[in-house]
Amino acid sequence: xxxxxxxxxxxxxxxxxxxxxxxxxxxxxxxxxxxxxxxxxxxxxxxxxxxxxxxxxxxxxxxxxxxxxxxxxxxxxxxxxxxxxxxxxxxxxxxxxxxxxxxxxxxxxxxxxxxxxxxxxxxxxxxxxxxxxxxxxxxxxxxxxxxxxxxxxxxxxxxxxxxxxxxxxxxxxxxxxxxxxxxxxxxxxxxxxxxxxxxxxxxxxxxxxxxxxxxxxxxxxxxxxxxxxxxxxxxxxxxxxxxxxxxxxxxxxxxxxxxxxxxxxxxxxxxxxxxxxxxxxxxxxxxxxxxxxxxxxxxxxxxxxxxxxxxxxxxxxxxxxxxxxxxxxxxxxxxxxxxxxxxxxxxxxxxxxxxxxxxxxxxxxxxxxxxxxxxxxxxxxxxxxxxxxxxxxxxxxxxxxxxxxxxxxxxxxxxxxxxxxxxxxxxxxxxxxxxxxxxxxxxxxxxxxxxxxxxxxxxxxxxxxxxxxxxxxxxxxxxxxxxxxxxxxxxxxxxxxxxxxxxxxxxxxxxxxxxxxxxxxxxxxxxxxxxxxxxxxxxxxxxxxxxxxxxxxxxxxxxxxxxxxxxxxxxxxxxxxxxxxxxxxxxxxxxxxxxxx
Numbered sequence: 001x002x003x004x005x006x007x008x009x010x011x012x013x014x015x016x017x018x019x020x021x022x023x024x025x026x027x028x029x030x031x032x033x034x035x036x037x038x039x040x041x042x043x044x045x046x047x048x049x050x051x052x053x054x055x056x057x058x059x060x061x062x063x064x065x066x067x068x069x070x071x072x073x074x075x076x077x078x079x080x081x082x083x084x085x086x087x088x089x090x091x092x093x094x095x096x097x098x099x100x101x102x103x104x105x106x107x108x109x110x111x112x113x114x115x116x117x118x119x120x121x122x123x124x125x126x127x128x129x130x131x132x133x134x135x136x137x138x139x140x141x142x143x144x145x146x147x148x149x150x151x152x153x154x155x156x157x158x159x160x161x162x163x164x165x166x167x168x169x170x171x172x173x174x175x176x177x178x179x180x181x182x183x184x185x186x187x188x189x190x191x192x193x194x195x196x197x198x199x200x201x202x203x204x205x206x207x208x209x210x211x212x213x214x215x216x217x218x219x220x221x222x223x224x225x226x227x228x229x230x231x232x233x234x235x236x237x238x239x240x241x242x243x244x245x246x247x248x249x250x251x252x253x254x255x256x257x258x259x260x261x262x263x264x265x266x267x268x269x270x271x272x273x274x275x276x277x278x279x280x281x282x283x284x285x286x287x288x289x290x291x292x293x294x295x296x297x298x299x300x301x302x303x304x305x306x307x308x309x310x311x312x313x314x315x316x317x318x319x320x321x322x323x324x325x326x327x328x329x330x331x332x333x334x335x336x337x338x339x340x341x342x343x344x345x346x347x348x349x350x351x352x353x354x355x356x357x358x359x360x361x362x363x364x365x366x367x368x369x370x371x372x373x374x375x376x377x378x379x380x381x382x383x384x385x386x387x388x389x390x391x392x393x394x395x396x397x398x399x400x401x402x403x404x405x406x407x408x409x410x411x412x413x414x415x416x417x418x419x420x421x422x423x424x425x426x427x428x429x430x431x432x433x434x435x436x437x438x439x440x441x442x443x444x445x446x447x448x449x450x451x452x453x454x455x456x457x458x459x460x461x462x463x464x465x466x467x468x469x470x471x472x473x474x475x476x477x478x479x480x481x482x483x484x485x486x487x488x489x490x491x492x493x494x495x496x497x498x499x500x501x502x503x504x505x506x507x508x509x510x511x512x513x514x515x516x517x518x519x520x521x522x523x524x525x526x527x528x529x530x531x532x533x534x535x536x537x538x539x540x541x542x543x544x545x546x547x548x549x550x551x552x553x554x555x556x557x558x559x560x561x562x563x564x565x566x567x568x569x570x571x572x573x574x575x576x577x578x579x580x581x582x583x584x585x586x587x588x589x590x591x592x593x594x595x596x597x
Contacts, residue, residue, distance in 0.1 A: 048131025048543040049090040050081055053106055054253070055139040055151065056095035064413065066506030067589055068150025068268070068526050070095070070137060076529050077135075080536035090127065099139040099157075100228060103236035106136065110243045129247035133263075133539045137253035138236065143306040145380045146336050148413040150506055152268030152526045153336070156560060157257045159233040233257075249542040251535070256560035264538055264548055265559040267569040268526040271336045274410065275343030277524050277572055278503040282406045283347060285501060285521070291356040297405045298360045300393055301344060303373060304380030304414050305337035334377070340410060341373035360404045361393035386414045387421035394425060400493040401426045406501040412511040412523055415504030419519045422499065429499040430518030432577070507575060507584065513596035516577055527570040529587055534568050 054070040074093055081091050094109075096102035113129065140155045237260055240250050244263070252262045283289070286297045345368070351357035353366045363375045378389045386409070396402040407422075409415040501521040504511065514520040534553045541548055548554050548566045559565040575583045584590045 046127075046131055046543070047085040047090075047540050048133070049127050050086060050092075050133050050135060050539050050543075051109055052077065052091070052093045052135045053102060053109075054093070054095055054137045055102070056097045057151070064416070064508055064510045066148070066150035066412065066508055066525070068152045068506065068528065070151050073152075073528055073532060076532040077535060080529075080532040081539065083533075084536040084540045086536070086539070096139055098232070099236065100232040102139045103232045103239065106134070106243075107235055107239040109134075110239050110246070110248070113248075114242075114246050129243075130545075131543045132247075133249040133251060133542050134240070134243055135251050135253055135535065135539070136240065138255040138257060140255050145304045145306040148304075148411040148506065149269075149271075149274060150526070152254050152528075153274075154267055154270040155255050157233060157236075157255055159237055159258060159260075160230045249539075251538060251542075252559070253535075258560045259562065260560055261562040261565055262559070263542055264554070264566040264568055266531065266535055267567050268528075268531060269572055271339035272343035272346075273572060274505050274524070275340035275408075276347055277343075277574055278408050278410065278505065278522070279344045279347035281522055281574055282408065282501060282503065283351070286405055288351045288356055291351070293355040296356050296358045297351075298403055299348065299357055299406045299408065300360055300390070300404055301341075301348075301364060301376045301408045302386060302389065302410060302414055302418070303337050303341055303377040304386060304410060305334050305377055306381045307334070307379050334373075337377050338373050341376065342370045344408060345370045345372075360402050363393070380414065384417065386417040387424075390418055390421050391425065396496075401497045403496040403498075404500045406503070406521075409502055409504050412504040412506040412508040412520070415502055415520050415523070416508070416511055416514070418502050419514055422502070422519075427497050427499050431499065431501055431521035432518035507589070509590065509594050512580075512584075512590060512594055515575065515580060516595050516597070518577060522574055522576040524572050524574050525584075525589070527573050528589075530570045531568070534570065538566075538568060 052074070054074065057069050057071045078088070078091055078093075082088060094102075094105050096105055113132065137151075138157045140157055142153070142155065146153060146155075237257060240257075240260065240262070244250055250262045251264045251266060252260075253266045254268050256265060282299060286299075288297060291297050348357060349368070349370070352359075352364060352368060355366060359365065364372075368375065378385065380386055390407070394402045394404060407418050409418045499519070502519065503522050504520055505524045507523045507525040511520055511523060515523055530553075534551065537551060538548055538554075540546075541551070548568075551568070553568050553570055554566050555569075556564050557567045559567065573583050580595065585592060585595065
């Protein structure tokens with residue numbers, strides 16, 4: 001009996017052994033692991049590891065912030081990386097509130113992993129540099145108006161190692177000169193010291209000398225900040241170059257570095273894209289292709305920006321904030337505004353030139369070019385400045401509001417001021433009135449669960465109502481001329497006071513209810529979840545030696561002045577009440593409660 005069972009037992013053991021061998025062979029083919037003396041080395045066919053370095057988000061209790069924040073990207077990216085085969089233990093994330101701290105963190109990571117090359121972790125696994133990707137979003141200090149678009153707007157970090165040889169110029173293109181948290185504290189200290197010195201000299205009557213001391217201290221403090229920034233930028237570039245030389249892969253997120261070529265660059269959005277998106281949606285909604293010179297569409301463009309504050313231009317800045325002409329200087333800090341207007345005018349310029357679109361304020365006309373951004377730019381650094389500029393631009397001089405069909409506000413912060421000011425100026429209705437067949441209740445029902453709506457604009461007469469003859473109309477309806485004039489005035493006032501389309505960008509939680517009720521017609525955001533999936537795919541490809549050219553979201557382009565860099569990008573999401581559910585609620589960007597439902 002015992003002998004009878006031995007063949008069966010032997011066969012079972014043999015089958016189990018074969019199964020184990022096949023299982024190990026399968027694992028090896030998927031992850032290409034090699035075991036030696038208890039040490040497991042993961043090589044090129046493994047997804048390996050990813051280290052994410054992002055700027056830290058400032059703590060805010062307000063909902064008046066854009067959805068495009070680094071803190072929002074991290075969980076989406078982590079989920080996409082795990083879906084792509086990365087183990088959570090092999091995904092690390094480091095946040096830094098300054099370029100100085102970030103450059104040191106990256107330097108420590110690279111040096112530490114190179115020093116530990118060949119050593120195992122607690123699980124007895126070695127991940128070779130070739131199986132590591134660094135995802136780096138360089139810390140840049142954006143000005144107040146640029147921050148209103150979110151964290152993902154592309155800027156460029158300049159270093160002392162660029163080809164220009166400018167040792168003092170280390171800043172973010174399109175923002176104020178970058179300064180780290182550490183250097184900022186040093187700058188504050190310097191200002192405080194100079195103030196104490198000034199107070200002492202004031203008491204002795206040496207006012208002129210005090211002003212000189214203030215200026216000197218401010219200059220020294222700025223120089224110190226620039227030096228610290230330059231050192232941090234150089235340290236960052238050196239660390240990233242060392243990482244690539246060792247076999248690691250580097251992917252830059254959002255912000256480029258002048259003169260540095262990464263393995264890939266992730267472009268979330270930029271100023272030109274934001275301006276172009278809003279202009280294109282306005283063109284489509286107002287059907288400008290069908291508009292005529294007799295009845296042109298009236299579009300007002302607001303171009304907010306934050307000018308340099310050097311202590312001598314406060315009066316000029318105050319003037320710019322309320323001046324419809326928006327005469328401002330051409331500086332690095334205005335680069336974002338320049339590019340945003342370029343995107344707008346590449347779309348709208350042809351319609352203004354044809355005369356089928358015009359500016360109610362007269363700030364833009366058929367002779368305007370892409371370089372005339374100053375005509376609509378204004379200092380938006382002070383609260384309420386956008387509302388003040390809009391009121392000046394739309395001042396009618398009569399009891400009837402100035403007719404305006406659309407206001408391009410560029411971001412949701414400005415859009416909120418526009419909505420408030422339009423109410424004060426006497427405009428009524430909402431963007432939903434553009435199509436009477438679709439009501440606010442219908443839109444709310446759609447957001448709550450019904451299918452998305454496809455709205456069309458109300459047919460607009462080719463000939464302007466102002467050009468119709470009152471006598472002919474009076475004869476047609478049998479009314480007296482006085483009666484017709486009264487009726488016509490009432491009709492004109494109702495038309496002129498009709499709520500215009502208001503555009504923005506950022507998808508502020510505080511603005512979503514205005515999108516729902518039609519006061520703000522549209523907003524926009526970067527397609528964060530799609531981009532997170534693209535980044536995870538790119539990391540897996542880089543770590544396994546596969547080319548990025550097979551990705552549909554990748555194209556080669558110039559980054560930081562360097563040509564032929566793989567650029568990962570996705571079209572931005574344009575959101576209105578008609579597609580808010582599909583675009584924001586269903587993917588999980590916001591909740592029904594956020595939408596005020």
